[in-house]
Amino acid sequence: MNARREAMYGYLFTLPWMIGMSVFMLYPVVASCWYSFCDYSVLKPPMWIGLANYQELFQDEVFWQATRNTLVFAMLSLPLSTVVALALAVLLNGKVRGQSVYRALFFMPSLVPVVPVAVLWFWLFNGDHGIINVMLHSMHIPTVNWMSNPAYTKWAIVVLTVWGGGNTMLIYLAGLQDVPTSLLEASELDGASGAQRFRHVTVPMISPVILFNVVMGLIGSLQVFAVPYVLWPTGSPERSAYFYAMYLFDNAFKFNKMGYACAMGVLMFLMILVLTLALLKVGERKVHYQDGG
């Protein structure tokens, strides 16, 4: 096939996405930037106000609080869910009796739509009647007001996120199947313990998968919205469960300050970009790619 024909087919096959990317991704990003310099609610035409939205944002303590909440949440949930998902995957890798039952059990929570998840956990965490506190109480562990004590609301969502991390586990599981057993056996013959084998063979072999999951997890956790929105529509108590995406949504659709919301969106994009690039930079040094994949 000659180059021109090949290029033509290339364009033809990728055409839907060229349109999709321009219309549903690039245009909104550009428009968001433009609106972020305007006073805008869909009912009224955009009115240019320069940097006023950004100025207001930097002085807006709720903005900072929501940002802080979101970063704290990401910092808590990302390592925890990575460790749990990886541990589950390692436990389930190889021959284990009842493997498919376990697999289904651990994956099931991530199948549940967010609203039911939130409703269910609200019921589990609920004050003295919530089953979690009842169980803690019966084991003589001091109980806490998960839903109404500002110190614990974020933990409640972290627990929920770790519980729902089944698809991350699945991706790790798939990655682990690529680790050649010959390598593991060789190191076992060399006298390496289980922990050493994991540290020196398994982790390097699946490091690209870890990086991928961590990056996707980071992007996801910075956007956390639906679960806290259903549990604490106003982010109360004391806005301890008020996250970036919630404040953005409220500004856009409740307070009708769409320009302000767009400015928040632009900053969020920059934040994610910087953090992701930083992660990739770290990853570059640590991640081991098989055959340069």
Add this chain to the structure above:
Amino acid sequence: MKLSNFISASAFKLTAVAISAVALFAYSEKMAERNPRKDRVHVTYWEGWTAFEFEAMAAIVADFNRSQDRIQVDILSESDAVNKTMMSISAGLPPDVAGLGNPDIAHFVDDHALMPLDDFCKEKGINRSQYTPIFWDMGVYQGHVWSLPSVPASTALFYNPSMFSQVGLKPDAYPKTIEELDALDVKLSKLDGEGRIKQIGFLPSEPGWWTWAFGYYFGGKLIDADGNLTVNSKENIRGFDWVASFSKRHGSDAVQSFKQGLGNFSSPQNAFMAQQVVMEMQGVWMYNFIHTFNPSLSWRVVPFPHPADRPDMANVTMVEENNLTIPRGAKHPREAFEFIAFVQQQKEMEKLCCGQLKFSPLSKVTPEFYQKNPNPSAKFFYELSGSPNSVPAPKVGYWQEFQSELSATIDSITLLSRTPKEALDHLQERMKPKVESYRQRVEQRRRLGL
């Protein structure tokens, strides 16, 4: 496999996929379709009510549809009605009639989302003199009429006389002053064997629907007559000090865990119905819930107490109103108003308010109204709404944001993480620039004609 087979097989599969896609698409379009009947003008009407309140309005809609053969009103119950209505107006697909609460009118107007009704009212001869003034005024903003009432409400103190008797109080020893209320709270609260609160006399945050209002009982205001914020006035601080005193008295953690153990409002486990809270601030609708979930409950309703040193603050009541509005961009505004005017007729209004177990916003009621109304407290609430101290939510366009700020402030006050003075000073400082820029932009737009 031969090439021709290749092609025909793939053509077949592609056609199958295409057909199923088209079928699904058509079906999804059908699911989103509205307005099936074409012989009449269809007026869509969105309302946030459910259950019997919705049915009471649905009965009026049915009366209207029967009363003439030109217009058909289709009533729909929407959850989260305020946001959905705003989004649908933004999308250019609004209902013809939208039910809104009075606190939302101002921001809808500032956002150019409603149609003024002055001319329609004039045409139909509807004016202020026909209403209890406060219920007419709630629909007026910046000199124009934007909405007419559907049903009004006011609030007072409900209490349980038989629980009073249990601790040796006379059943009619209800509190007349805030100080008496405090003393009763001490007397009526009980702990269980493990030191957890089992029963509480009164809790400002139960049900916690009027968190913004506590300063008003002490003569405070959030916004003064000129539209300036007076959040941290002496009276407001006093009011919120009072709110904080309950967390101090019972322990903030204990109160939180007590509150979480309470059942849903709309259930037999409702705190007042389950006799876990002895006195509660509630509105005219409370009768219905008692009647539905615990008809044998012993209850009475009295005006909310006032501070002992402020007898002028007797009979403070929060007044609210459900309103009928016509969104901008409605397809049939004239027909929509036909319906709104129909609801304002004395006969229909009384039927509606009777059905919702509330009182009428009209200045005149037929003598039978209170006899027919199953709610024995309807008249009490009606009279209370005429009090000089009746308080509607402030008419400001930034109310939603203000309220969200207020609820965070209240959190920190009830959790005792800030003193009321600190919290209110902070709120005042925080809202001030927001209000300023809000007004500036509304002004700027007016000047530019945008």
Add this chain to the structure above:
Amino acid sequence: MKVRRILATMGKHTLLVVLSILFAFPFVWLISTPLKPDAEVMRNPPVWIPSHFQFDNFWKAMNFEGDKLGYIPFLVYGRNTVVLCLLTVLGLVISNALVAYGFAKFRFPGRNLFFILTLATMMIPFPVLMVPTFSLFRAMDWVGTYRPLWVPAWFGSGFSIFLLRQFFKTIPNELSEAARIDGASEFAIFFEVVLPLCKPALAVVALFGFMGTWNDFLGPLIYLLDQKQFTLGLGLQAFQSQHGGTPFSLQMAATSIVILPVVILFIFMQRLLVQGIAVTGIK
């Protein structure tokens, strides 16, 4: 050595059992709550197994007209959600396969830049797109219809394109060369030679797409206006926030009803899914 191995296996199983209990108990509680008589719902100590089973709550949650309290029409929402999911999944599978194939098998000027942009789109958070996309669909008069929710899927998505491209790269070119020599068109090669080899990978895209749509909350929250059009996720939220709240046992009944279909689907697709992810090789 042998003893150590047995001990290790035992330890592994103990750990797995403990973890399973931690992961599964919410589900047990979820199913048991609506089956209990009202008096046992809030009882302390908790009642795990109801003294007698009652199925009323499930019936009440599904039945929307018979009940005065105006509960949510779950069957209607279920239908809405399924149709929406099918439309989305169909679009995702077809368009992403096409696009990913284009990236994997054809060289064209600008391909690398285009692909890097594609990867970058994965980093754009949805909230950034929210306002302009809303304005766009508003200008097209699409708000209040299902179109904003499924049409974009027919134009591809960064994540799925990336996943499938990795997979297509592993398919040797010899197969398509042979068909090309036979005179098959590029599209015929794609549909008849390449796609049949990709079932596991396509299944992954389909399942993730299905779950994404089934679980989506923000999209329907913004674009669906009429309560009759709601999806299950959104309907459930309405159910929860309905005037002063719905009793927990009913909420749990409704929640179980919403979860059940996905769980069944997963049990059937489990093997295919793990295989599929393994072959797409995310790295």
